[in-house]
Amino acid sequence: xxxxxxxxxxxxxLRAELEAGLDLGPRWSALEGASSGFARCHAVSVxxxxxxxxxxxxxxxxLELLTCLDLRQHEGRMRLVYTFNCFAALDRWRLHVDLAPTxxxxxxxxxxxxxxxxxxxxxxxxxDAAAAPAAAPLPVEAPSLVASFPAADWLEREVxxxxxxxxxxxxxxxxxxxxxxADFHPLLKDFGRMDAVAAPGAGPAMGPGGGAxx
Amino acid sequence: xxxIWGEPAPQPLAGNGDDTYYLNMGPQHPxxxxxxxxxxxxxxxxxxxxxxxxxxxxxAHEKMAENRNYLMFLxxxxxxxxxxxxxxxxxxxxxxxxLLGIEVPERAEHIRVIVSELNxxxxxxxxxxxxxxxxxxxxxxxxxxxxxxxxxxxxxRVTGSRLTxxxxxxxxxxxxxxxxxxxxxxxxxxxxRGRMPDYHALVSDNxxxxxxxxxxxxxxxxxxxxxxxxxxxLRACGVPYDLRRAEPYGIYSRFDFEVPxxxxxxxxxxxxxxxxxxxxxCRIIEQAVAALPAGPIMPEKQKxxxxxxxxxxxxxxxxxxxxxxxxxxxxxxxxxLRLKLRTPSFANLSAVAAVLKGTMxxxxxxxxxxxxxxxxxxxx
Amino acid sequence: MTLHVLWPNTxxxxxxxxxxxxxxxxxNGMLLVxxxxxxSARFQRRxxxxxxxxxGLLQSAADVIKLLAKQLITPRHVDRPxxxxxxxxxxxPVLAGISLFPFDRHLQLHDFNIGLVLLFALAGLGxxxxxMAGWGSNNKYxxxxxxxxxxxxxxxxxxxxxxxxxxxxxxRTMSLREVVEAQHQLWFxxxxxxxxxxxxxxxxxxxxxxxxxxxxxxxxxVAGFHTEYSGMRFAFFFLAEYTNMTIVCMIAATLFLGGYxxxxxxxxxxxxxxxxxxxxxxxxxxxxxxxxxxxxFDQLMSFAWGVLIxxxxxxxxxxxxxxxxxx
Numbered sequence: 001x002x003x004x005x006x007x008x009x010x011x012x013x014l015r016a017e018l019e020a021g022l023d024l025g026p027r028w029s030a031l032e033g034a035s036s037g038f039a040r041c042h043a044v045s046v047x048x049x050x051x052x053x054x055x056x057x058x059x060x061x062x063l064e065l066l067t068c069l070d071l072r073q074h075e076g077r078m079r080l081v082y083t084f085n086c087f088a089a090l091d092r093w094r095l096h097v098d099l100a101p102t103x104x105x106x107x108x109x110x111x112x113x114x115x116x117x118x119x120x121x122x123x124x125x126x127x128d129a130a131a132a133p134a135a136a137p138l139p140v141e142a143p144s145l146v147a148s149f150p151a152a153d154w155l156e157r158e159v160x161x162x163x164x165x166x167x168x169x170x171x172x173x174x175x176x177x178x179x180x181x182a183d184f185h186p187l188l189k190d191f192g193r194m195d196a197v198a199a200p201g202a203g204p205a206m207g208p209g210g211g212a213x214x
Numbered sequence: 215x216x217x218i219w220g221e222p223a224p225q226p227l228a229g230n231g232d233d234t235y236y237l238n239m240g241p242q243h244p245x246x247x248x249x250x251x252x253x254x255x256x257x258x259x260x261x262x263x264x265x266x267x268x269x270x271x272x273x274a275h276e277k278m279a280e281n282r283n284y285l286m287f288l289x290x291x292x293x294x295x296x297x298x299x300x301x302x303x304x305x306x307x308x309x310x311x312x313l314l315g316i317e318v319p320e321r322a323e324h325i326r327v328i329v330s331e332l333n334x335x336x337x338x339x340x341x342x343x344x345x346x347x348x349x350x351x352x353x354x355x356x357x358x359x360x361x362x363x364x365x366x367x368x369x370x371r372v373t374g375s376r377l378t379x380x381x382x383x384x385x386x387x388x389x390x391x392x393x394x395x396x397x398x399x400x401x402x403x404x405x406x407r408g409r410m411p412d413y414h415a416l417v418s419d420n421x422x423x424x425x426x427x428x429x430x431x432x433x434x435x436x437x438x439x440x441x442x443x444x445x446x447x448l449r450a451c452g453v454p455y456d457l458r459r460a461e462p463y464g465i466y467s468r469f470d471f472e473v474p475x476x477x478x479x480x481x482x483x484x485x486x487x488x489x490x491x492x493x494x495x496c497r498i499i500e501q502a503v504a505a506l507p508a509g510p511i512m513p514e515k516q517k518x519x520x521x522x523x524x525x526x527x528x529x530x531x532x533x534x535x536x537x538x539x540x541x542x543x544x545x546x547x548x549x550x551l552r553l554k555l556r557t558p559s560f561a562n563l564s565a566v567a568a569v570l571k572g573t574m575x576x577x578x579x580x581x582x583x584x585x586x587x588x589x590x591x592x593x594x
Numbered sequence: 595m596t597l598h599v600l601w602p603n604t605x606x607x608x609x610x611x612x613x614x615x616x617x618x619x620x621x622n623g624m625l626l627v628x629x630x631x632x633x634s635a636r637f638q639r640r641x642x643x644x645x646x647x648x649x650g651l652l653q654s655a656a657d658v659i660k661l662l663a664k665q666l667i668t669p670r671h672v673d674r675p676x677x678x679x680x681x682x683x684x685x686x687p688v689l690a691g692i693s694l695f696p697f698d699r700h701l702q703l704h705d706f707n708i709g710l711v712l713l714f715a716l717a718g719l720g721x722x723x724x725x726m727a728g729w730g731s732n733n734k735y736x737x738x739x740x741x742x743x744x745x746x747x748x749x750x751x752x753x754x755x756x757x758x759x760x761x762x763x764x765x766r767t768m769s770l771r772e773v774v775e776a777q778h779q780l781w782f783x784x785x786x787x788x789x790x791x792x793x794x795x796x797x798x799x800x801x802x803x804x805x806x807x808x809x810x811x812x813x814x815x816v817a818g819f820h821t822e823y824s825g826m827r828f829a830f831f832f833l834a835e836y837t838n839m840t841i842v843c844m845i846a847a848t849l850f851l852g853g854y855x856x857x858x859x860x861x862x863x864x865x866x867x868x869x870x871x872x873x874x875x876x877x878x879x880x881x882x883x884x885x886x887x888x889x890x891f892d893q894l895m896s897f898a899w900g901v902l903i904x905x906x907x908x909x910x911x912x913x914x915x916x917x918x919x920x921x
Binding site for chain 1: 268269272274276277280438439440441442448453455460461528537539541543545551552554556560561564565568593594
């Protein structure tokens, strides 16, 4: 890894590349300061993502995190969260990529499955979700970043596994953590609960309102 | 051969003609560190392709987090990586403190540093033992466990458990430490320092060990960057990236310690980095013990229910295996909207598949051992 | 077979002696297992077995009873004739091999004039059994283990034999008893230290012991060629391995350390010297096992072909020249 000076030069070039023609309105107030958790948060469009990722890769950043948020209940869409970071200097970028879902929010799972416990409840919920008509085609698609970041291989497979988001251009988009023949995506909010102990006072799923975006 | 037994012949996988030999290493295998399954494409002993298949230890921690309130997830956090449970547990506490805006008393901060570093040493010691076990050396394993036992005894006395500690609370720690803890900790540090020459004499200078390790399993900087490899594996290819230094959390910025690096990037470099890190952890422990102030271990006002404001928080710490991050998204309710765990072994293991190509079966075991993969942490 | 010198040559005596030898092999196996556990424990700052019998001496007996009582599992996919025959074929040669040694001046079943050749021939047979086990198990780890075992055996048999040839040249005989008798003035280890070193290293490899235990490297190949064996069938492999260790150490003691010859002013019978040397060498083998990590397969092979064999050949040639010049 290069020295700090080179890295900051990288960062400046990167920032210039990012700012050229992209909507870079800060999203959530980032927790600033040279402490753990520091990040610059930005919303970017799906179309701009591969180009941005290429810029990050060229600038010597690594893909720290990729995950997905199921915000269909709140905002009617899914959101991919990419985090890029740099070894040389603390310069974490968090990109929010909103995806328009084709599969609508089907409401909380049919049964809260309070009567059953743990895995049995999860299985029930899974079969319910599979039986629901809304579950037919998998919803959303995003471009794959595997070409720029091999680390995205597994991360994208995990997101596909858990959320059903498809990544166009991924070499082999198959399940990562769940069994190959699983037909559900458990981290979707309409999958249902799988807790052994129900939280006191908590509803069957997320409470209404309280959208993640302020 | 299967036709002889009246069974359908296995479907050929992507291979290299008829000479390719497929071997499923794991998920039940003596040296797969949990339940990793490696699908190996072999030509004799040489590996043409290695495909890790994971998920056998998937316990749905992230799903569980969404179904229970913030405090109820606390015991889960140390079970993600059972070898550095303390670090993970405290990382979750710190992430929540960030989200809730809780101040941690000074004494608790110091205790956290001491127990985290003890946990890091115990993880490294376990790695040292099992790594040598993978290479066929049984004796160092028991030496390392002998030392590790001391740490477990110290931590058990304070936290009540030996492996999956739930020692942290939002704002502090559960129990205060006493003079005996300090005494035992310093005695352990002295003991470990005394044992290090033994380890070097028994293992580091062994000619067979050197032959197995030097120049094998190279992870260079470019590979590390592309796969997001962190921790000792990254520092073993010359990148001095340690979150305790790069992104100081807690009170780590107050301590004087080095970030050991090695230029080579091979198995031996990773080995040396980890041994050096144990010494640095000892230094941090000594400083923290010396500076341990009196005072409370929890904030004055303690809440029973936690409802963070709408927003997201990311908190990253340096675990024994590398960069561990917790990403929490709150929708303002008592349950997290999403809790994502960025575990170091996940990224490190994904890089291993690229490294394994062209090595031998025996190297597979050595490389996996040297990367120090903890499967429950990969699968979560 | 004929009993040498001491006992009348009757069929009954031969059968009796055979039974004694079999009992010795079983007893020796148990003793070595116990010793191995104790030695490893002391190396690792543990106690080892202490519960059954004095200092855990009966632990091995308890293990034998356990193994005898265990169900013999035959996996469905094995090649039955090979699978069943393999443990026997591994065990019988070592049993035959151990009967060739002169335990004392007058304690030997029969002294063949080509005893050394016979020993190596028997040792080679054992590996046929190992390969049959690996092939017949129809298990990938077992086959890999068997392949390693065969390759390793071929590679290390050569330096093993080459290292014993200088002794044959010096003693001018292949009879084990006469080799020992030739060492009354001077043990051959003094004249042939290099040959002894080569022999001992190759012997450790030949018996699949650490650091050369790659055919059964448990961290790589689960258990190698005997992965699919359980109960007494497994015990046969185990017993054969320990007996093999004993045999190679007996060869070393016979060829290099003067066999049953000890300092004549000590009133100690010859067989005590012989077994004392054998168990001392066995202890060294255990010491090696509990100290070193395992070699990699290709390193093992290049060590045999690149270092041991050339060295053994050079040593043999030098010995031959020296004998020609000075005798």
